[in-house]
Amino acid sequence: xxxxxxxxxxxxxxxxxxxxxxxxxxxxxxxxxxxxxxxxxxxxxxxxxxxxxxxxxxxxxxxxxxxxxxxxxxxxxxxxxxxxxxxxxxxxxxxxxxxxxxxxxxxxxxxxxxxxxxxxxxxxxxxxxxxxxxxxxxxxxxxxxxxxxxxxxxxxxxxxxxxxxxxxxxxxxxxxxxxxxxxxxxxxxxxxxxxxxxxxxxxxxxxxxxxxxxxxxxxxxxxxxxxxxxxxxxxxxxxxxxxxxxxxxxxxxxxxxxxxxxxxxxxxxxxxxxxxxxxxxxxxxxxxxxxxxxxxxxxxxxxxxxxxxxxxxxxxxxxxxxxxxxxxxxxxxxxxxxxxxxxxxxxxxxxxxxxxxxxxxxxxxxxxxxxxxxxxxxxxxxxxxxxxxxxxxxxxxxxxxxxxxxxxxxxxxxxxxxxxxxxxxxxxxxxxxx
Numbered sequence: 394x395x396x397x398x399x400x401x402x403x404x405x406x407x408x409x410x411x412x413x414x415x416x417x418x419x420x421x422x423x424x425x426x427x428x429x430x431x432x433x434x435x436x437x438x439x440x441x442x443x444x445x446x447x448x449x450x451x452x453x454x455x456x457x458x459x460x461x462x463x464x465x466x467x468x469x470x471x472x473x474x475x476x477x478x479x480x481x482x483x484x485x486x487x488x489x490x491x492x493x494x495x496x497x498x499x500x501x502x503x504x505x506x507x508x509x510x511x512x513x514x515x516x517x518x519x520x521x522x523x524x525x526x527x528x529x530x531x532x533x534x535x536x537x538x539x540x541x542x543x544x545x546x547x548x549x550x551x552x553x554x555x556x557x558x559x560x561x562x563x564x565x566x567x568x569x570x571x572x573x574x575x576x577x578x579x580x581x582x583x584x585x586x587x588x589x590x591x592x593x594x595x596x597x598x599x600x601x602x603x604x605x606x607x608x609x610x611x612x613x614x615x616x617x618x619x620x621x622x623x624x625x626x627x628x629x630x631x632x633x634x635x636x637x638x639x640x641x642x643x644x645x646x647x648x649x650x651x652x653x654x655x656x657x658x659x660x661x662x663x664x665x666x667x668x669x670x671x672x673x674x675x676x677x678x679x680x681x682x683x684x685x686x687x688x689x690x691x692x693x694x695x696x697x698x699x700x701x702x703x704x705x706x707x708x709x710x711x712x713x714x715x716x717x718x719x720x721x722x723x724x725x726x727x728x729x730x731x732x733x734x735x736x737x738x739x740x741x742x743x744x745x746x747x748x749x750x751x752x753x754x755x756x757x758x759x760x761x762x763x764x765x766x767x768x769x770x771x772x773x774x775x776x777x778x779x780x781x782x783x784x785x786x787x788x789x790x791x792x793x794x795x796x797x798x799x800x801x802x803x804x805x806x807x808x809x810x811x812x813x814x815x816x817x818x819x820x821x822x823x824x825x826x827x
Contacts, residue, residue: 440495
């Protein structure tokens with residue numbers, strides 16, 4: 394497993410951002426907030442449903458993103474956009490969708506043997522269960538990874554897709570529904586892709602799969618996985634159990650909302666203290682953090698894989714860019730927040746206050762997050778000595794993004810404002826060499 398990088402990701406949803414030539418202002422804003430990766434959802438030509446995850450042609454581009462008056466080819470527009478992102482210090486990541494393609498793709502006619510068929514002339518569609526109800530995506534056709542009679546041809550096609558995307562300038566691939574693709578295919582695809590692009594990173598999207606299946610998928614050579622911390626209620630044991638099962642296999646990326654979820658500001662009824670609380674927690678919980686465009690302005694309209702357009706940009710009086718920049722700087726400045734470190738939820742006498750302790754195995758840092766779970770009311774926290782929560786004996790430093798303390802008293806008594814988090818760090822003594 395590679396050492397984790399600084400992975401502070403801005404999700405630039407292409408249907409909201411619009412044409413490639415107009416992405417510059419979004420990238421500049423993201424750069425000012427301290428993001429160093431940009432993730433874009435699929436930019437390829439979609440099928441008749443219009444869903445960006447229903448790809449018809451992997452080597453052509455979505456016409457909604459092409460600037461016809463630019464005078465440059467669509468491919469050159471993408472490359473120029475990614476070069477501009479690189480000039481701002483970004484690496485770029487894009488979706489790799491090889492579990493399925495659009496049901497109206499020419500591939501079904503030219504290579505029917507690559508697909509899973511349920512009967513004569515009836516293509517198999519991906520499906521999932523939501524609240525006990527089976528949901529079938531009829532605009533999608535499933536590839537037959539396991540039993541195709543032309544396994545080599547299908548593999549070579551996938552490898553060509555990877556090389557095409559990497560050739561455009563993408564350095565990372567978010568592998569959609571990675572757990573639905575055989576591990577053996579991922580192992581070979583990752584190995585052979587890196588023969589040409591050795592620095593290419595692979596991110597496994599495994600949300601919804603059991604931890605053991607996530608472990609199996611991640612062990613194919615993935616550099617990162619995405620974790621489920623967005624859905625944690627600050628109470629249950631499941632998140633830490635999943636984290637413990639997967640953190641040694643691959644580091645993970647956390648997010649407060651995504652294109653698949655309700656906007657957090659909408660979910661919380663506009664409670665900005667709750668929005669800030671969740672961003673702070675997700676930024677500090679695991680190696681990476683990802684935030685979708687519009688989160689910084691409290692957008693409430695969900696991102697839609699078919700219907701979203703640049704006209705859906707919301708005009709709000711909310712601006713969290715300064716707060717997000719401070720949290721991102723905190724994450725970038727401390728190695729402990731760039732790894733899936735050993736993490737424990739400690740006992741708090743006030744059940745409304747979360748105590749999350751982390752200890753780095755790569756550096757000598759330790760941290761403690763004291764977080765008010767309550768986004769509506771202040772909560773009091775008291776401890777005889779905060780040093781009791783640390784292995785280190787060195788002084789504690791408060792690096793909180795808001796209201797940092799110059800002095801840490803003992804005993805410690807503090808009224809946390811709604812959703813407020815205090816972030817403390819210290820360093821263990823160095824071990825002498827024999």
